[in-house]
Amino acid sequence: MINIEYKYDPTINEKIDLLKKRISENHSKITNKNGLGSEFLGWLDLPKYYKDSSEFNEIIKAGDQIKKDSQVLVVIGIGGSYLGAKAGYEMFKNPFKTNGVEVIFAGHQLSSKYLNNLTEYLMTKDFSINVISKSGTTTEPAISFRILKNLLEEKYKDKAYQRIYATTDEKKGALHNLSIENKYKTFVVPDNIGGRFSVLTAVGLLPLYVGGININDVLDGALEALNDFSTDDVYKNPAYYYAVIRYLLYKSGKKVEILANYEPEMAYFSEWWKQLFGESEGKDLQGLFVSSVNFTTDLHSMGQYIQEGERILFETVIKVKDHSSDLLIPKVENDIDELNYLAGKKLSYINNTALEATLIAHEDGQVPNIKINLDEISHKSFGYLVYFFELSCAMSAYLLNVNPFNQPGVEAYKKKMFNLLGKKGY
Amino acid sequence: MINIEYKYDPTINEKIDLLKKRISENHSKITNKNGLGSEFLGWLDLPKYYKDSSEFNEIIKAGDQIKKDSQVLVVIGIGGSYLGAKAGYEMFKNPFKTNGVEVIFAGHQLSSKYLNNLTEYLMTKDFSINVISKSGTTTEPAISFRILKNLLEEKYKDKAYQRIYATTDEKKGALHNLSIENKYKTFVVPDNIGGRFSVLTAVGLLPLYVGGININDVLDGALEALNDFSTDDVYKNPAYYYAVIRYLLYKSGKKVEILANYEPEMAYFSEWWKQLFGESEGKDLQGLFVSSVNFTTDLHSMGQYIQEGERILFETVIKVKDHSSDLLIPKVENDIDELNYLAGKKLSYINNTALEATLIAHEDGQVPNIKINLDEISHKSFGYLVYFFELSCAMSAYLLNVNPFNQPGVEAYKKKMFNLLGKKGY
Numbered sequence: 001m002i003n004i005e006y007k008y009d010p011t012i013n014e015k016i017d018l019l020k021k022r023i024s025e026n027h028s029k030i031t032n033k034n035g036l037g038s039e040f041l042g043w044l045d046l047p048k049y050y051k052d053s054s055e056f057n058e059i060i061k062a063g064d065q066i067k068k069d070s071q072v073l074v075v076i077g078i079g080g081s082y083l084g085a086k087a088g089y090e091m092f093k094n095p096f097k098t099n100g101v102e103v104i105f106a107g108h109q110l111s112s113k114y115l116n117n118l119t120e121y122l123m124t125k126d127f128s129i130n131v132i133s134k135s136g137t138t139t140e141p142a143i144s145f146r147i148l149k150n151l152l153e154e155k156y157k158d159k160a161y162q163r164i165y166a167t168t169d170e171k172k173g174a175l176h177n178l179s180i181e182n183k184y185k186t187f188v189v190p191d192n193i194g195g196r197f198s199v200l201t202a203v204g205l206l207p208l209y210v211g212g213i214n215i216n217d218v219l220d221g222a223l224e225a226l227n228d229f230s231t232d233d234v235y236k237n238p239a240y241y242y243a244v245i246r247y248l249l250y251k252s253g254k255k256v257e258i259l260a261n262y263e264p265e266m267a268y269f270s271e272w273w274k275q276l277f278g279e280s281e282g283k284d285l286q287g288l289f290v291s292s293v294n295f296t297t298d299l300h301s302m303g304q305y306i307q308e309g310e311r312i313l314f315e316t317v318i319k320v321k322d323h324s325s326d327l328l329i330p331k332v333e334n335d336i337d338e339l340n341y342l343a344g345k346k347l348s349y350i351n352n353t354a355l356e357a358t359l360i361a362h363e364d365g366q367v368p369n370i371k372i373n374l375d376e377i378s379h380k381s382f383g384y385l386v387y388f389f390e391l392s393c394a395m396s397a398y399l400l401n402v403n404p405f406n407q408p409g410v411e412a413y414k415k416k417m418f419n420l421l422g423k424k425g426y
Numbered sequence: 427m428i429n430i431e432y433k434y435d436p437t438i439n440e441k442i443d444l445l446k447k448r449i450s451e452n453h454s455k456i457t458n459k460n461g462l463g464s465e466f467l468g469w470l471d472l473p474k475y476y477k478d479s480s481e482f483n484e485i486i487k488a489g490d491q492i493k494k495d496s497q498v499l500v501v502i503g504i505g506g507s508y509l510g511a512k513a514g515y516e517m518f519k520n521p522f523k524t525n526g527v528e529v530i531f532a533g534h535q536l537s538s539k540y541l542n543n544l545t546e547y548l549m550t551k552d553f554s555i556n557v558i559s560k561s562g563t564t565t566e567p568a569i570s571f572r573i574l575k576n577l578l579e580e581k582y583k584d585k586a587y588q589r590i591y592a593t594t595d596e597k598k599g600a601l602h603n604l605s606i607e608n609k610y611k612t613f614v615v616p617d618n619i620g621g622r623f624s625v626l627t628a629v630g631l632l633p634l635y636v637g638g639i640n641i642n643d644v645l646d647g648a649l650e651a652l653n654d655f656s657t658d659d660v661y662k663n664p665a666y667y668y669a670v671i672r673y674l675l676y677k678s679g680k681k682v683e684i685l686a687n688y689e690p691e692m693a694y695f696s697e698w699w700k701q702l703f704g705e706s707e708g709k710d711l712q713g714l715f716v717s718s719v720n721f722t723t724d725l726h727s728m729g730q731y732i733q734e735g736e737r738i739l740f741e742t743v744i745k746v747k748d749h750s751s752d753l754l755i756p757k758v759e760n761d762i763d764e765l766n767y768l769a770g771k772k773l774s775y776i777n778n779t780a781l782e783a784t785l786i787a788h789e790d791g792q793v794p795n796i797k798i799n800l801d802e803i804s805h806k807s808f809g810y811l812v813y814f815f816e817l818s819c820a821m822s823a824y825l826l827n828v829n830p831f832n833q834p835g836v837e838a839y840k841k842k843m844f845n846l847l848g849k850k851g852y
Contacts, residue, residue: 025521079726095540096530096547104522109723110777111690112750114521122520139721143773146756174762182760196727229492255681255738256715264537275727282731289546289682289731289738291717296566297535298840300505301622301701305708305715307835312681312715323763325539330572338602341849350847351536354565357843366837409733412790413725417783421776423767 001224001375001384004238008368012195013368015248016241017230017232017400026398027232029178030391036396037405042192044391046200047222047383055188056215059202062165062185062204063209067101069165070128073149073208074118076141079275079410080195081167085207087272088199088382091265092213103211106148115144119151127152128163130210132203136168136175139423141173142275167202180187186197194405196275197390202382205251214379221383229391238372239388243395245370246316251289253367255312259304260354262295268292269385276389279360280397280404287400296354303358307365316366319355322376323348427650427801427810429491430664432742434794441674442660442667445825449666452824453658456817461824463831468618469816473648476732481614482641482817485628488591489635490612496554496589500544500574501633502533502567503558505701505836506621507593511633511700514808517691518639529637530575533557533567541570546716553578554589556636558629560615562594562601565843593628593781619675620831621699626809639754640805642644647809655817661715664798665814669821671796672742676826680794683714684728688721688781689746689803696720698845701814706823706830715825720781729784733791740794745781748802749774 029035030044050056066073075085091104106118112131129152131145153160167174167187179186187202189195198204200222205215214263229239234262247255257277270292281287293302293309306313329350330345342350374381395405418426434440435713440485455461463680476482491497510533532544534684548793555578558573580588593613594601605612613628615621628646631641655665668694672683683703685696707713719728732739753778757769768776785795800807844852 004787008642045575046668059502078723083727094543095541103740108726109690109720110688110773110780112689112749112753112773112777115773116751116753118521118524136762137764139765139776142765142778143768146758146763146765147753152598157675163788174764178762181760255736258691260750263535264535264540271727273545278728278731278735282728282735285734285737287735288729289715289717289729289736294535297504300709300836301509301533301697302716304833304835305704305713307708307838308711309704309708310681310715311711317500323538323540326536327542327573329569330576332572334607335601336562337572338600339568339572342569342847347536347538347541348823349563350569353537353539353846354839355845357846358839361838361842407730408729412733412787413729413784417710417780418788420779420783421768421771423764 001221001381002226002238002388003373004241005371005373006347010247012245015130016244019033019244020228020234022399023234023244023395024232024279025274026395027240029398030394033096036403040197041192041194042198042407043200047219048415050200051216053217055202056205059206059209059215060185063206063359066128066165066210070101071125072104072122072127073117073207073210074122074129075103076125076129076148077105077141077203078108078363080198081132081141081189081203082201083196083268083275084204084270084386085211087269088204088213088218090268091377091382092379093211101210106146110140110143119147122148122151130165130167130206131175132167132189133175134169134195135173136171136178139414153200159364165206167206169401174194185281185343194407196279197405199272199386213382217379221380222387224380224392225387229388239391240395242316242370242372243392243399244362246288247396247399249314249368249369253312255289255315258306258315259289259290259292260315260317261292262318263292264297264352265377266318267292267294273389276393277396278392279407279410281400281402283402284407286402289370295358296351297356305339306362306367306407311366315362316372317355317359318372318374319352320374320377324376350389363388409410427647427654427807428664428814429799430667431797431799434789445670448730448825449660449670449821450658452821453666455824456461456820457718460591460733461693462829464619464698466618466623468616469623469626471652472619473645473813475651476626477645478641481628482631485613485632485635485641489632492554492591495526495552497551497552498530498547498548499556499633499636500553500568501529501531501556501558502574503629504534504564504566505614507558507567507629507697508534508696509628509694509701510624510625510812511637513695513747514630514634514639514644514715515637516694517803517808518805519637529633531569531584534570535771536566540794541573545573548574556591556593558593558600558615560595560603565750565840570718588770591632593632612781623707623831625698628639629720637721639808643805644809647806648813650806651810651813651817652784655814665817666797668742668796669825671816672714672740672801673822674795675740675824678795679738681715681742683716684732684741685716685718685738686741686743686836687718688744688777690720691722691803692744693718699815701820702819705833705836706819707826707828709835712828721784722777732788737792740796741779741788742796742798743785744798744800746800746803750802814842
């Protein structure tokens with residue numbers, strides 16, 4: 001499904017060889033679940049069994065109910081409770097037309113304009129809510145849920161509870177308790193899977209299924225990835241190969257990794273990727289600063305800097321080989337715009353040529369690149385890519401000697417905010 | 427309309443004082459138009475006269491015609507021919523409902539999926555095209571224009587030309603020539619204003635006007651900014667104050683500037699800002715790498731890195747004081763989600779408290795911040811902010827001794843692409 005190319009440094013294998021022992025050790029920490037934060041490795045084997053779980057069936061059942069009775073599903077969540085589903089939904093939706101149920105995200109910021117506009121929009125729609133929060137007390141989703149739950153109850157009275165799906169802790173917490181009390185249908189945020197690794201659980205799968213994605217295929221893709229990346233031989237394991245190259249680039253002094261895609265529908269996938277790596281590695285005053293660009297769009301904004309700014313960057317580029325949707329450049333009689341030399345060519349060919357040209361130009365500008373060749377954009381390859389990056393991230397963080405699965409720094413602003421807002425105990 | 431706060435470094439004034447002479451010199455280069463790239467300073471005085479120009483009237487006339495005969499305006503452009511209008515349009519639109527004409531952007535990438543979906547969508551709509559390109563031969567917009575022009579001609583036959591508005595070079599170039607030949611209504615991309623500084627010309631104003639923005643107010647805001655920022659006294663000129671602080675942070679070793687907004691509708695404004703600073707300063711192997719975050723959303727993705735990753739960052743935060751749209755947190759009987767301590771509070775108050783808390787938390791983590799206090803989000807303040815950043819950018823680039831107005835590095839990938847595609851002469 002994917003392979004990795006890295007041509008910038010002809011001596012790379014020698015450098016990788018020096019790390020082989022550490023890679024093997026880290027591989028063993030991951031698979032034997034005895035490294036830092038190993039209590040959060042629940043995502044590792046999940047593709048092996050999740051499709052056969054009763055919860056998977058419940059997701060399908062709930063999703064079918066939502067497809068039957070709702071025009072809109074409002075997904076309330078933030079961070080890992082939002083980015084994975086958003087990434088997948090955006091990758092496959094038609095940007096100009098909703099087919100089936102429209103999935104709208106909320107509770108991922110504190111914008112009054114957004115929430116007012118959304119409330120007004122929902123007045124005229126049949127809708128359900130999937131509220132996703134381990135605790136139920138995270139400020140942003142809790143506020144949105146209070147307000148949208150009110151709206152739902154005004155609209156559907158004593159049947160409102162049937163339109164609320166809560167994805168939360170299995171046994172405790174505010175949202176869990178509220179769900180029991182009000183008979184909401186519930187799904188589980190597992191204890192052993194952190195937010196940014198949770199897209200292949202109910203957290204991501206229910207919104208994706210409602211949004212028209214074949215979640216069987218998604219999990220099949222993840223399982224294929226699991227099998228493809230089971231060896232500790234870095235040269236046969238693209239997930240580890242990617243991890244070790246970016247580690248070596250970091251150690252050689254690069255400070256910023258830019259994830260570049262050439263397919264605009266992947267913009268939110270890059271946001272998901274940024275959380276995955278930024279939150280897993282950005283600790284102990286180290287880690288690559290992760291950023292993303294959508295090319296060719298951003299060649300006309302960030303391209304100048306990448307070509308000629310400070311040499312602190314490298315790029316990771318996702319190249320998609322086959323495109324299900326394509327079109328041909330038409331020929332016109334008078335060639336004023338000078339495009340006839342491209343007449344009859346596929347647009348995807350031109351896009352991929354722009355990609356290759358950019359790699360050469362940026363390499364000339366001393367920007368190394370890692371190319372991830374992906375066969376196609378499909379529900380299956382989405383699952384595959386998710387698992388690929390999750391496993392890479394675990395290896396990469398272990399190479400840095402940090403815990404890939406915690407996020408101690410995220411609490412800092414929350415504590416300060418509760419203090420300023422006057423919450424009890426802060 | 428705005429003021430700047432910078433509290434991180436108590437000795438900052440001493441450092442600024444050492445640069446006073448250079449700031450004055452640069453101010454004189456800007457206002458006397460005799461510095462590097464000064465042939466591109468046309469944007470500097472534009473707010474003084476543009477509203478009285480015949481072109482401004484023509485924009486209103488054309489815009490009114492489009493409002494009369496079109497449901498959709500497709501704006502075809504890339505880079506500076508796209509980002510300014512997109513930034514403004516996104517800032518004021520309702521994300522869930524189009525009021526008036528829907529503005530859709532195209533020609534800003536090479537996605538076949540996007541173009542196919544767009545074509546299908548336009549079949550059922552009355553639409554016009556505003557194609558924006560100085561030359562008319564830039565690959566991305568030229569391809570989209572070929573394809574969408576075909577569609578327009580199939581739909582409106584010999585009246586199609588009346589629905590094409592070309593914003594291009596006044597006297598020469600492929601799009602200019604095509605416009606003459608086909609009697610398209612034309613607007614001017616001035617010779618003395620580069621793409622990323624062009625939003626207050628027809629390039630940005632026609633799409634903005636059609637999208638429902640009061641462009642009189644936008645230009646009034648820019649004129650107010652022009653007057654507010656006319657002094658070379660850095661302590662009385664927020665545009666220069668911002669420029670010099672970010673310059674000093676860069677010289678102290680910071681590599682990345684993050685622009686943080688707390689209003690999701692400003693996400694594309696940050697993209698515009700990234701082009702402005704990245705393309706103006708990222709040359710001669712120097713310049714800050716510019717990045718953006720949308721808070722509080724991204725506190726749950728990039729927040730960890732900002733708090734505890736490598737200390738190469740500083741933040742520039744836009745704080746909006748007054749919100750026209752607001753709502754109150756409702757009280758609920760059983761306080762399971764623990765939000766009742768916020769009941770009756772405005773959502774904007776909570777958002778701004780999150781902002782202040784985050785500044786404190788990040789400062790504790792050794793991330794300096796520059797706070798830009800903005801009175802409100804309005805058409806006027808959009809124009810004001812645009813001019814503020816444009817002038818800051820000129821000063822900032824002059825402090826780095828680079829030409830703020832060229833982009834030599836953008837040609838590198840284009841040349842290579844034409845070569846790979848087999849274009850004559852490459």
